[in-house]
Amino acid sequence: MARNTQVKADHNAPPVTALLAHLAAAHPSRGWSDAVDHEAHRTFLNWLGCAIGAAHHEAGSAAVKAAQVLQSAPQASVLGRSEKLDMCSAALVNGISSHTFDFDDTHLKTIIHPAGPVASALLAVAEHTGASGRQLIDALVLGIDVACRVGNMMYPDHYDRGWHITGSTGTLGAAAACARMLGLSEQATQMALGIAASQPIGMREQFGTMTKPFHPGASARAGLMSALLAQQGFTASQRAIEAPRGMAQTISTKNDWSEITSELGQRFEISFNSYKPFACGIVIHPSIDGCVQLRNLHGLKPADIAKVELKVHSLVLELTGKKTPRDGLEAKFSVYHSCAAGLMFGQAGEDEYADTIVQRADVIALRDKVTATVDNSIDEASVDVTITLNNGTVHHLFVEHAIGSINKPLTDAMLEAKFHSLVDPVLGAERANALIAACWGLGAAANVSALAKLSQP
Amino acid sequence: MARNTQVKADHNAPPVTALLAHLAAAHPSRGWSDAVDHEAHRTFLNWLGCAIGAAHHEAGSAAVKAAQVLQSAPQASVLGRSEKLDMCSAALVNGISSHTFDFDDTHLKTIIHPAGPVASALLAVAEHTGASGRQLIDALVLGIDVACRVGNMMYPDHYDRGWHITGSTGTLGAAAACARMLGLSEQATQMALGIAASQPIGMREQFGTMTKPFHPGASARAGLMSALLAQQGFTASQRAIEAPRGMAQTISTKNDWSEITSELGQRFEISFNSYKPFACGIVIHPSIDGCVQLRNLHGLKPADIAKVELKVHSLVLELTGKKTPRDGLEAKFSVYHSCAAGLMFGQAGEDEYADTIVQRADVIALRDKVTATVDNSIDEASVDVTITLNNGTVHHLFVEHAIGSINKPLTDAMLEAKFHSLVDPVLGAERANALIAACWGLGAAANVSALAKLSQP
Numbered sequence: 001m002a003r004n005t006q007v008k009a010d011h012n013a014p015p016v017t018a019l020l021a022h023l024a025a026a027h028p029s030r031g032w033s034d035a036v037d038h039e040a041h042r043t044f045l046n047w048l049g050c051a052i053g054a055a056h057h058e059a060g061s062a063a064v065k066a067a068q069v070l071q072s073a074p075q076a077s078v079l080g081r082s083e084k085l086d087m088c089s090a091a092l093v094n095g096i097s098s099h100t101f102d103f104d105d106t107h108l109k110t111i112i113h114p115a116g117p118v119a120s121a122l123l124a125v126a127e128h129t130g131a132s133g134r135q136l137i138d139a140l141v142l143g144i145d146v147a148c149r150v151g152n153m154m155y156p157d158h159y160d161r162g163w164h165i166t167g168s169t170g171t172l173g174a175a176a177a178c179a180r181m182l183g184l185s186e187q188a189t190q191m192a193l194g195i196a197a198s199q200p201i202g203m204r205e206q207f208g209t210m211t212k213p214f215h216p217g218a219s220a221r222a223g224l225m226s227a228l229l230a231q232q233g234f235t236a237s238q239r240a241i242e243a244p245r246g247m248a249q250t251i252s253t254k255n256d257w258s259e260i261t262s263e264l265g266q267r268f269e270i271s272f273n274s275y276k277p278f279a280c281g282i283v284i285h286p287s288i289d290g291c292v293q294l295r296n297l298h299g300l301k302p303a304d305i306a307k308v309e310l311k312v313h314s315l316v317l318e319l320t321g322k323k324t325p326r327d328g329l330e331a332k333f334s335v336y337h338s339c340a341a342g343l344m345f346g347q348a349g350e351d352e353y354a355d356t357i358v359q360r361a362d363v364i365a366l367r368d369k370v371t372a373t374v375d376n377s378i379d380e381a382s383v384d385v386t387i388t389l390n391n392g393t394v395h396h397l398f399v400e401h402a403i404g405s406i407n408k409p410l411t412d413a414m415l416e417a418k419f420h421s422l423v424d425p426v427l428g429a430e431r432a433n434a435l436i437a438a439c440w441g442l443g444a445a446a447n448v449s450a451l452a453k454l455s456q457p
Numbered sequence: 458m459a460r461n462t463q464v465k466a467d468h469n470a471p472p473v474t475a476l477l478a479h480l481a482a483a484h485p486s487r488g489w490s491d492a493v494d495h496e497a498h499r500t501f502l503n504w505l506g507c508a509i510g511a512a513h514h515e516a517g518s519a520a521v522k523a524a525q526v527l528q529s530a531p532q533a534s535v536l537g538r539s540e541k542l543d544m545c546s547a548a549l550v551n552g553i554s555s556h557t558f559d560f561d562d563t564h565l566k567t568i569i570h571p572a573g574p575v576a577s578a579l580l581a582v583a584e585h586t587g588a589s590g591r592q593l594i595d596a597l598v599l600g601i602d603v604a605c606r607v608g609n610m611m612y613p614d615h616y617d618r619g620w621h622i623t624g625s626t627g628t629l630g631a632a633a634a635c636a637r638m639l640g641l642s643e644q645a646t647q648m649a650l651g652i653a654a655s656q657p658i659g660m661r662e663q664f665g666t667m668t669k670p671f672h673p674g675a676s677a678r679a680g681l682m683s684a685l686l687a688q689q690g691f692t693a694s695q696r697a698i699e700a701p702r703g704m705a706q707t708i709s710t711k712n713d714w715s716e717i718t719s720e721l722g723q724r725f726e727i728s729f730n731s732y733k734p735f736a737c738g739i740v741i742h743p744s745i746d747g748c749v750q751l752r753n754l755h756g757l758k759p760a761d762i763a764k765v766e767l768k769v770h771s772l773v774l775e776l777t778g779k780k781t782p783r784d785g786l787e788a789k790f791s792v793y794h795s796c797a798a799g800l801m802f803g804q805a806g807e808d809e810y811a812d813t814i815v816q817r818a819d820v821i822a823l824r825d826k827v828t829a830t831v832d833n834s835i836d837e838a839s840v841d842v843t844i845t846l847n848n849g850t851v852h853h854l855f856v857e858h859a860i861g862s863i864n865k866p867l868t869d870a871m872l873e874a875k876f877h878s879l880v881d882p883v884l885g886a887e888r889a890n891a892l893i894a895a896c897w898g899l900g901a902a903a904n905v906s907a908l909a910k911l912s913q914p
Contacts, residue, residue, distance in 0.1 A: 058690065059691065061689075062686060062689035062690050062691045063686060063689075063691070065689040066682065066685040066686045066688070066689050066691070069685055069688075069689075070530065070532070070543040070544060070545055070685070071530035071532065071543060072530070072543070073527065073528035073529070073530065075527070075528065086527040086528060086529070087527060088527055161707055162701070162702035162703070162706060162707030163707060164655075167655070194663070194666070194668060195668050195671065197660060197662075198621075198624070198658055198659045198660050198663055198668055198671065198672060198675070199656075199658055199675065200657075201655055201656055202655045203654060203655050203694075203697065203702060203703055203704055203707050204702040204707075205654075205694045205696065205697055205700040205701070205702040205703040205704075206651070206655055206693055206694050206697060208694075209651070209692045209693050209694055210691050210692045210693070211651060211652050211655055211691070211692065211693040211694065211697070214652065214655065214686075214691070214693075215655060218655070218656065218679075222675075225523065228523040228526055228527070229519060229520060229523045229671075231523070231526075232518075232519035232520075232522040232523050232526075233515065233519050234516065234519045234520070234523070234667050234668070234671070235666045235667045235668065236663055236666050236667070236668040236671075237660075237662045237663050237665075237666055237668065239662065240660065240662055240663060240668070243662040244619070244662070245619035245660060245661040245662040246619070246660055246662040247660055247662075249619060250618055250619030250620060250660050250661075251708070
């Protein structure tokens with residue numbers, strides 16, 4: 001036990017568990033700008049499309065079957081499918097599906113995907129308890145604020161050492177959000193956060209397996225269960241997040257408490273949420289964007305292209321340098337395929353990462369014309385693209401910020417188009433339009449039952 | 458990402474996820490000595506008594522109510538109560554109850570309480586699926602081996618930095634055990650371990666709240682769910698435990714892989730399991746034992762005692778130095794009350810930590826006669842006790858190893874007496890006797906349904 005003193009301990013942390021509980025329980029409904037409220041609707045729309053789009057993927061299907069082994073009660077809808085499950089199991093499955101395509105929202109400062117844990121838990125609770133759309137939007141803003149502020153406090157150390165930060169902070173976000181929606185007192189909300197603090201979920205080693213999307217699903221489930229336990233009087237430490245042997249100091253050596261306390265209740269982290277236009281890692285988005293822009297600007301045809309030269313940040317090759325991807329999953333880690341898809345189809349959605357597309361001869365031929373070199377003057381957010389045609393014409397573009405970044409966000413119309421690309425194949429375009437309307441009107445909806453009903457076949 | 462290189466990474470770890478999966482899936486039934494098999498029965502008996510004893514505590518009650526909000530299906534028994542819940546929820550609640558009194562088994566090398574996560578998950582699965590008692594005992598030995606070997610690999614660093622090691626390793630133990638009982642292939646077992654590796658549960662800051670016993674319950678639930686997902690084809694990293702960004706390296710800077718690989722399948726960690734004779738932290742057991750021995754040896758009466766002087770290891774005062782405990786929970790952290798209880802009642806079970814006992818004038822008077830001083834020559838396992846009577850007589854005893862330690866284990870008869878002290882108040886002595894017989898005969902039982910039925914009122 002004397003060895004305990006060798007582990008650093010900050011005994012002077014501010015009471016962030018209590019402060020976050022106060023935020024979640026006591027912040028006024030819609031106590032933020034219209035821009036924040038609109039961003040919450042955009043976050044929800046994007047999350048819903050991702051979850052419905054991947055509804056029939058084998059990860060979500062396996063989770064539904066496991067819940068059925070438990071004879072789960074039909075309380076809440078599984079998005080894009082016909083089953084209903086108990087609230088916790090629905091949160092799990094919808095959380096898994098929403099992250100399966102790696103196409104969900106990103107809080108860029110921490111690379112947290114906050115909607116997966118928070119919205120997945122909330123919609124299940126709202127559907128079963130008859131909560132209003134306003135309650136859901138309020139809880140979404142506050143829950144995402146909790147998850148992302150805790151993330152800001154620990155990032156990057158926490159992520160670097162191996163945690164998948166979406167799942168490790170998501171449990172707290174989901175717990176705060178569900179406590180808000182269930183109308184728990186400030187004290188009970190603090191207990192919900194405390195119970196959740198013992199359940200950080202997710203290791204980066206799982207990337208590339210179904211357990212990666214399991215992380216937001218499992219944290220949605222765990223956060224909701226924490227709130228349900230607190231509702232029944234279950235207790236936890238009042239300083240479960242910040243105490244020397246609490247969550248934050250146990251799972252991170254960086255603990256910048258001011259990231260939680262600064263402008264709490266005034267600045268909302270959902271303002272910094274972003275939405276991917278392309279179904280792959282953020283790091284190759286500038287390259288794809290540059291190719292798509294040049295294609296559209298000059299009406300480029302694949303057959304006319306002689307070579308595509310990229311100057312990129314070192315991370316691009318480190319993370320996505322696969323030259324000859326064999327299937328869709330590998331292609332997501334190939335800047336070469338991704339640029340070929342952008343040039344050939346004008347987009348790089350989930351469809352453009354289908355195995356059949358990745359293996360098509362004309363796509364492979366175009367992919368082989370792409371080269372990428374590291375240029376230390378190029379920022380992570382940028383790319384320099386030069387396309388030379390067979391006739392000798394040279395087109396050049398420098399992309400400072402890619403479409404979908406905070407500096408160049410997807411427009412609402414682009415988000416709707418993305419939603420269609422995900423939802424139309426599952427539920428059809430007409431239903432997708434109805435869902436889009438339901439999402440934009442969510443804050444004014446008396447309850448979420450219409451939206452939940454529309455989200456099933 | 459360049460910062461990642463600052464975090465240490467061991468790329469040469471042996472494939473322990475695969476090795477543990479092989480152990481769990483392929484080790485022969487009863488492939489160990491009779492002594493190991495008997496220890497498994499002792500572990501199960503002790504766990505069952507603890508879980509039934511605390512069945513009506515507010516922690517278990519709150520968890521039952523939360524599961525009922527989810528309209529949980531009646532698949533498995535809640536021990537000591539009339540409810541049945543789905544397998545995962547029963548695992549959660551029974552795991553909580555089994556640790557509520559802090560009276561369950563202890564793997565002393567790591568201070569893991571291994572039965573809570575493993576047995577709680579197993580009994581629920583065995584009851585619902587109709588598994589045999591032999592299957593349960595086999596899976597218990599193997600699951601506890603997985604949890605404790607992973608604990609050995611990370612202890613003490615992992616514990617020192619704040620993890621409640623029972624919950625963080627318990628998920629793996631429960632997953633391995635449930636995979637065994639469900640008959641999963643070696644490959645699927647490896648996936649179950651992989652899914653579980655993303656869910657270490659529990660921070661030490663929670664000690665003293667209901668979230669402490671929540672940890673073994675939650676890891677029982679999470680381990681079982683990991684096995685159920687793997688059964689449906691869910692995937693995870695094949696190196697989820699040992700990879701550089703896998704569980705072990707993310708949550709511990711000590712990773713002694715030989716603790717997992719050494720004598721795997723030959724030495725079984727359940728051999729080193731111990732059972733508490735006193736319902737409090739291990740560290741004050743030598744002091745209580747010394748007082749009880751002197752009391753019984755000399756027929757000491759409280760009124761005759763002038764003073765009780767203890768020479769103790771520094772940890773005793775660090776962890777259990779409360780001089781004036783106000784209630785039962787505080788009294789568990791008071792060497793003074795604990796020794797007074799031992800002297801007055803000859804035991805220190807859950808009853809001797811009741812609020813009414815702690816607040817009784819004669820108990821307080823005796824407690825105030827106890828002094829404890831740190832002696833650096835005294836080992837953590839030992840105590841030096843001197844009792845002076847009003848008539849001047851002095852009795853002295855040095856206890857090298859307390860009753861209940863590996864060196865001086867509880868006999869089977871003592872375990873039965875402990876079981877009665879826990880179970881009689883809940884189900885009656887006759888039922889307790891029937892349950893004791895069912896536990897001793899478990900390895901030969903065609904199924905566990907009789908035992909499960911006996912465990913409910």
